[in-house]
Amino acid sequence: VTQHFHWIASLTLAGPGHWTGAIWYTDGNLPFPYRTVDIEVTGTLPIARTAVVTFSGDAAPLVRVYRWESTAFRPVEFEFDATPDANPVVAIGTHDHPNRPPGLPQETLSLDDVYRRAGFAVTKSGGDGAIPATLAGANGTWSDAEMHDAMQRFWSRFTDAPQWALWVLWAARHDQGTKLGGVMFDDIGPNHRQGTAIFTESFIKNPPPGDAAPEAWVRRMRFWTAAHEMGHAFNLAHAWQKALTTPTGGGPWIPQVNEPESRSYMNYPYNVSGGESAFYADFAYHFSDSELLFLRHAPTRFVQMGNAEWFDNHAFEQPSRSGRRCEYRLEVRANRAKPVFEFLEPVVLELKLTNTGTDPKLVRTGVLGASNVLAVIKADGKPARQWLPYAHQCLEPAVQVLAPGDSVYEPLPVYAGVNGWDIAEPGRYRVHVAMEVTGETVISEPFELRITAPKSREEETVASDYFTEGVGRALYFGGTAVLESATDTLQDAAERLPGSRAAIHAKAALALPLVKDYKTLSIPGGSPKLTSAVAADAEVTVRPAEVQQAVAVIGGQLGAPEAAETLGHITYRRSTESIAAALADAGDTVDAAELQNALLDVLSGSGVLPKVLEEVSEKVTDLNAIAAKPKKRTTRAKRNAGA
Amino acid sequence: VSTDHIVHVELREGWQGDLVQVSMDGQIRFDKHVTTRLQIGLADSFTVTVDHEPVPVEVRVPDRGLTASREIRLAAEHWIGIGLDDQGRIDLVDQPAPYGYL
Numbered sequence: 001v002t003q004h005f006h007w008i009a010s011l012t013l014a015g016p017g018h019w020t021g022a023i024w025y026t027d028g029n030l031p032f033p034y035r036t037v038d039i040e041v042t043g044t045l046p047i048a049r050t051a052v053v054t055f056s057g058d059a060a061p062l063v064r065v066y067r068w069e070s071t072a073f074r075p076v077e078f079e080f081d082a083t084p085d086a087n088p089v090v091a092i093g094t095h096d097h098p099n100r101p102p103g104l105p106q107e108t109l110s111l112d113d114v115y116r117r118a119g120f121a122v123t124k125s126g127g128d129g130a131i132p133a134t135l136a137g138a139n140g141t142w143s144d145a146e147m148h149d150a151m152q153r154f155w156s157r158f159t160d161a162p163q164w165a166l167w168v169l170w171a172a173r174h175d176q177g178t179k180l181g182g183v184m185f186d187d188i189g190p191n192h193r194q195g196t197a198i199f200t201e202s203f204i205k206n207p208p209p210g211d212a213a214p215e216a217w218v219r220r221m222r223f224w225t226a227a228h229e230m231g232h233a234f235n236l237a238h239a240w241q242k243a244l245t246t247p248t249g250g251g252p253w254i255p256q257v258n259e260p261e262s263r264s265y266m267n268y269p270y271n272v273s274g275g276e277s278a279f280y281a282d283f284a285y286h287f288s289d290s291e292l293l294f295l296r297h298a299p300t301r302f303v304q305m306g307n308a309e310w311f312d313n314h315a316f317e318q319p320s321r322s323g324r325r326c327e328y329r330l331e332v333r334a335n336r337a338k339p340v341f342e343f344l345e346p347v348v349l350e351l352k353l354t355n356t357g358t359d360p361k362l363v364r365t366g367v368l369g370a371s372n373v374l375a376v377i378k379a380d381g382k383p384a385r386q387w388l389p390y391a392h393q394c395l396e397p398a399v400q401v402l403a404p405g406d407s408v409y410e411p412l413p414v415y416a417g418v419n420g421w422d423i424a425e426p427g428r429y430r431v432h433v434a435m436e437v438t439g440e441t442v443i444s445e446p447f448e449l450r451i452t453a454p455k456s457r458e459e460e461t462v463a464s465d466y467f468t469e470g471v472g473r474a475l476y477f478g479g480t481a482v483l484e485s486a487t488d489t490l491q492d493a494a495e496r497l498p499g500s501r502a503a504i505h506a507k508a509a510l511a512l513p514l515v516k517d518y519k520t521l522s523i524p525g526g527s528p529k530l531t532s533a534v535a536a537d538a539e540v541t542v543r544p545a546e547v548q549q550a551v552a553v554i555g556g557q558l559g560a561p562e563a564a565e566t567l568g569h570i571t572y573r574r575s576t577e578s579i580a581a582a583l584a585d586a587g588d589t590v591d592a593a594e595l596q597n598a599l600l601d602v603l604s605g606s607g608v609l610p611k612v613l614e615e616v617s618e619k620v621t622d623l624n625a626i627a628a629k630p631k632k633r634t635t636r637a638k639r640n641a642g643a
Numbered sequence: 644v645s646t647d648h649i650v651h652v653e654l655r656e657g658w659q660g661d662l663v664q665v666s667m668d669g670q671i672r673f674d675k676h677v678t679t680r681l682q683i684g685l686a687d688s689f690t691v692t693v694d695h696e697p698v699p700v701e702v703r704v705p706d707r708g709l710t711a712s713r714e715i716r717l718a719a720e721h722w723i724g725i726g727l728d729d730q731g732r733i734d735l736v737d738q739p740a741p742y743g744y745l
Binding site for chain 2: 178180181183187202203204225237238241244258268
């Protein structure tokens with residue numbers, strides 16, 4: 001076994017220090033070939049303890065020896081900040097209020113204790129402090145965005161990455177008013193569940209009329225609310241939402257049943273039978289068993305802050321389940337027979353939006369552009385990530401008619417974005433896409449793809465320089481004349497991996513900047529702090545097109561069906577026609593016609609729409625007609641000849 | 644009884660992009676697609692003033708073919724909660740005190 005597996009077994013005592021049981025949950029990229037475990041623990045002092053674990057099942061038994069490491073299942077670090085108008089309660093006396101379970105131990109219980117007992121090694125960051133109430137803005141109440149901003153500014157541990165750390169804000173009130181007692185506000189951005197808030201001046205400060213100990217009631221309610229909101233940051237759902245599934249097929253990490261009567265931090269006290277009085281009469285300050293199982297044993301990514309999205313190992317929160325018949329269909333697909341991509345091959349998918357209604361529809365031009373779609377990528381064994389493209393386009397508003405049954409198409413270059421290379425490592429991935437079309441939310445079926453393992457040591461060597469931001473940008477923007485390191489890496493990939501799909505992308509990125517005049521903004525070195533390009537004596541230089549060199553780099557590959565598959569039909573056509581047009585503009589209409597004809601040949605065998613073939617064919621005819629005429633030099637041809 | 648009543652209507656659990664229409668006295672007061680924010684169990688809310696009680700309240704979820712209606716007695720300030728229960732039925736409740744969300 002060379003992969004990391006997460007497994008859970010139900011154990012029974014088989015003798016002193018000896019347990020056996022069946023494995024009922026596994027998590028990993030490969031099938032786990034074992035079904036039972038036998039565990040023998042030796043040693044008395046914790047530090048000297050070892051556990052010999054024997055796995056049995058469909059493979060030969062496997063024995064592993066584990067040394068004692070910790071009394072906790074997981075670490076977690078808390079930081080509490082408060083506004084001056086808030087009244088934090090981080091500990092209470094369990095007997096302060098007379099309405100309690102008869103056998104409840106009397107003690108001072110802190111929020112740290114609550115999570116320590118749930119299985120965490122709780123530490124504090126040392127950064128607890130006050131934050132100005134003025135950050136809540138002129139209205140004096142907090143929005144989710146204001147809290148998220150405050151978290152980034154005041155939390156000493158804030159980072160855009162998963163970590164076992166949580167920021168807790170105590171404030172007076174949320175923008176929603178006194179009805180909101182607290183919220184795990186951080187479902188913003190790519191790293192959810194890092195921050196949670198308690199609003200101490202909301203309804204939770206109002207004891208029931210006639211309560212026997214109103215002050216203790218309020219302290220207990222504020223304390224309970226904090227434990228509750230912190231629970232959401234550990235990805236715990238409300239007690240009555242345990243079985244809730246989403247329309248994309250996601251759901252709880254294991255089958256669950258709702259617990260509407262549970263005496264847990266994750267239930268609402270006033271929603272149980274008998275109301276909050278009945279709740280607290282039987283509340284022993286702990287989570288339910290199913291919640292403890294999740295907190296202690298679920299895969300790290302489901303629980304850890306900043307990892308799996310809120311309420312989700314579902315990967316994708318479905319924005320719509322209206323039941324109304326949607327009149328669009330959105331498909332994600334790859335231009336190849338099987339959705340298998342080579343290692344290092346940039347994954348370019350294709351989006352297809354179809355009008356499935358009976359009436360023509362007006363849709364925005366460029367409706368499938370990267371700025372208009374939400375793509376989420378879920379690798380096996382990893383949290384879902386939203387694809388964040390390198391660029392967004394602002395287009396002049398325009399619409400086009402989409403007749404019933406008609407479709408529009410766009411490439412979806414999901415391999416990399418400002419998140420980095422979201423699809424790079426070998427393994428399986430699922431891609432969902434959602435978008436809004438004329439007020440309707442349209443969601444694709446998940447598209448599954450696989451990245452194969454490296455075929456050679458050469459590929460592994462290239463990979464270390466290849467999966468970088470510079471190379472990602474160079475590929476996305478169709479080459480660069482500025483990012484020299486990225487250009488060098490692409491050159492290296494093209495030379496060292498001939499015949500690979502990665503080499504086709506690399507050559508395209510190397511060739512495309514050469515087909516037209518290329519403007520570069522040059523700023524003199526050693527300039528003082530830049531106030532403007534003009535002030536720094538910057539200069540725009542234009543490097544003339546070098547079309548023949550572009551053809552020398554890529555030309556031979558543009559007639560191969562592999563180029564159409566890996567670049568995607570749309571990008572392949574655009575790139576090839578761009579070079580053919582540049583050739584024609586330079587006066588080389590014969591080569592231009594030949595290239596356009598090669599494009600037609602490849603697309604004819606690729607199952608593209610007849611309309612596309614007609615358009616490509618017309619250009620072949622036009623170029624052949626021009627080539628047959630007596631030569632008349634174009635401006636560029638004259639310039640290339642030094643005229 | 645003719646006096647002003649402040650009515651807070653809160654769309655709560657169970658909504659996933661559903662179009663919800665709420666009418667009072669036969670007049671549509673709310674007509675929106677709503678999605679429950681799961682960490683607080685609340686999707687949307689609105690407040691209206693009505694000058695009499697009881698008031699007939701009708702909730703329609705046209706895409707699911709659901710309708711629920713009830714005549715509600717109102718306190719001077721009143722709260723109505725509307726959700727979808729586990730069985731996909733409209734849950735229409737009310738009380739003369741605020742609901743709390745956590």
